[in-house]
Amino acid sequence: MQADSVGGIAPAVLVTLRPGEKVLAAHGLMLYKEQPVQIHRRTMKSLGVSRTHLMGMHAMGDSDENYFFAEFEGPGHVSFSRDKGGEVRVLPLAPGETLRLRDGHLICFEESARYYPMVLAQFPAPYPDANGQRPVTYLFADEMTGPGTIVFQSYGNILSFQLQPGERMRTNVAALLAAANTVSVRVDWLASPSMASTGGVPLPVLDLTGPGRVLVHSGA
């Protein structure tokens, strides 16, 4: 599978498929396709994701995960667009290499790559609501494991970091685009929630600890 980013403001992805090659994408992302390219439905079950797991994730909150993918089979060209401004990255994953990509950013991936939706982190609201509850916010991710090429889009520009073992960095919760599975992700607070009553404004941030690759985007 050959994937190329086309355009600058709101880039599209042009995928070239040889006969029998397949690429999977979320339903509705296709911009155009040539007539010989066949389209099929690909269920999550066939990708090894159980319905219970998916329903559980949807029950947690605003998960952007799909119940099925669109599968495009070559030969021919197919193009995808997320209808947003930003950068498109085409990333070949080595066998066993895993990248956790925030939900809503995956454009398409080669059939050989393994897809598994997951919860990257979670944190409770700093203040109790009217019922005295502190609703939990979940950060969802698409865990992609090689071998295979994956294509994703950021909102704004992508900043790449390679963390050394034990090296730490902090990001805004929405700014984290992707992290390797070797990177530990933990929610931290810039001020303790317990200080809220005294005027402190707690801000959740992500505390990332290497080793591994981290991608941050500027238009989160």
Place this chain on the structure above:
Amino acid sequence: MELECLPGLVPTVLVTLGANEAVYGEHGIMLFKDPPVGVSRKTVQGGGLLQTLERTTVGGIPFFLTEFTGPGHVGMSRDGTGEVRILELAPNQTIDVAEGSLLCADARIRYGMEYVKGTHRPGRMSGLWLDRLTGPGKVAVHGYGNILSMTLAPREMIHVDMGGMLWKDGSVEAKTVNLPFGGGLLGKLEAYEVLELIGPGQIAIQSIDPKSHHF
């Protein structure tokens, strides 16, 4: 008459009109104009009352157009991130522009509408309307996102997302089709509704669907 694209994230077209030269565009997309430039209404002809109501309320075709008469400058913008292309139409050359994408056209260009029937599926069941423009003259078109253009050979076919088409030559045939998405009821319900474009002629595709929330 001169049309000039002022590039940027949200591009503008700058129109320079000589005395008595005129250009028309949709009402409400004017960004600025010189005081000497006159403004008048250009009526859109086509069909009866019901057809007019259908294309203006269900579709995105304007009820009337605004005509600007020189001398002076007019700036027009579609308030969207993207690219502007200026096309020069030869006499009797026809292009069909997606609704909501025409910035302005030389007053010599004949304006009409082209309707592509929908597939009667929920969502896009009503089909879509296109601005049909026939030369001679210059046209400015706003594409949301990036514009990808290609030329289709005779009988060559391509499937395009409904919001992806920006313009096509009049010789390119367009129809909506459902691409079944697997078998069974779910496959039919979730079928891709796409625009089937059949050559010969040039087509242009925009990478953002104008109806999506892209800001």
